[in-house]
Amino acid sequence: MKITDAIALLERMAPLAYAEDFDNVGLLTGDKNAQLKGILVCHDALEAVIDEAITKNCNLVVCFHPILFSGIKNITGKNYVERALLKAIKNDIAIYAVHTALDNHKRGVNKIFCKALGLTNTKILIPKENYIRKLVTYTTPENADELRNALFNAGAGNIGNYENCSFNSQGIGTYLGNNESNPVIGAIGEFVESREIKIEVTFEKHLEAEILKALFSNHIYEEVAYEVYNLQNRHQNIGLGMIGELETPMDEEEFLLMVKEKMQCGGIRHSAFTGKQIKKVAVLGGSGAFAIKNAIAAGADAYLTADLKYHNFYEAEGKILLADIGHYESERYVKDYIAGYLEEITETPVLITEVDTNPVKYF
Structure with missing residues (x-):
């Protein structure tokens, strides 16, 4: 099996055409025609992950976030991105990113998020247009x-x-x-x-x-x-975010405690309690401040996402409970999903990184 064969499987799981225009998905480094030795799945392809791939004889690293996102004019090892790329290139390790190609998939990031919370009757929050x-x-x-x-x-x-x-x-x-x-x-x-x-x-x-x-x-x-x-x-089965329902309504404090446990959050920043029971829940893994209005319009009682700024919490306006559960936490089960998918359809060794790539720590 060659790396290009694994790429074909990954594109079946998350077609690159589903990705947002701003994103940088697909094969970032490496020779797609090289023989595949092993696959290491991670959230972020940091230098420590590349070291792990070398040690475990994996020459394909499948990451969720693209380590190479913005344009660069030289690679000299001056920052964490360049150090990871240099090490991967020197050691013939290919890096493949899925990011918003999986974000927009109906069984992707946000479906995984919903399953972790036990939400049912799920549907896409922001269906993709012009597709x-x-x-x-x-x-x-x-x-x-x-x-x-x-x-x-x-x-x-x-x-x-x-x-x-x-x-x-x-x-x-x-x-x-x-x-x-x-x-x-x-x-x-x-x-x-x-x-x-x-x-x-x-x-x-x-x-x-x-x-x-x-x-x-x-x-x-x-x-x-x-x-x-x-x-x-609008394409009802492709798009960002998802909305679903809890089997049994919860009060807001009980709901946040459940979320903290299920998503293994170090802490949750949230807007003022509304006093309403939580039944309908919108989610968007990663940075989701842009979808607050969509969650309110969809009738959600709560909206779970990450990277909310100070003024974003004002946008709740007593209509919804906004909760920032952490960027990594909102996407934490994605690498397990990718690895599970690959394990079912290939005999090549598929490993999940043991490196903690979450840059945010809690005291």
């Missing part, structure tokens, strides 16, 4: 089933909990081929009127190349008529 496209094409009735099934197999036609979704209508297509044409129906220079089926399917935009490949490979016409549209629909 759904529609393909419209036209073919003969005899070719329609084969073509439609090929498009489904390429990933088209998935809407929420439903697969193989399409809309089909009948009409009359016309064409007249020139001297260089090779029409399937009719002859060169003949004006043809033919019964056709119009097929419409939606798909996630990162699948467009595969969808079009299936279209051209399975269409019988010499010239394929098709249209691709960007839709304004």
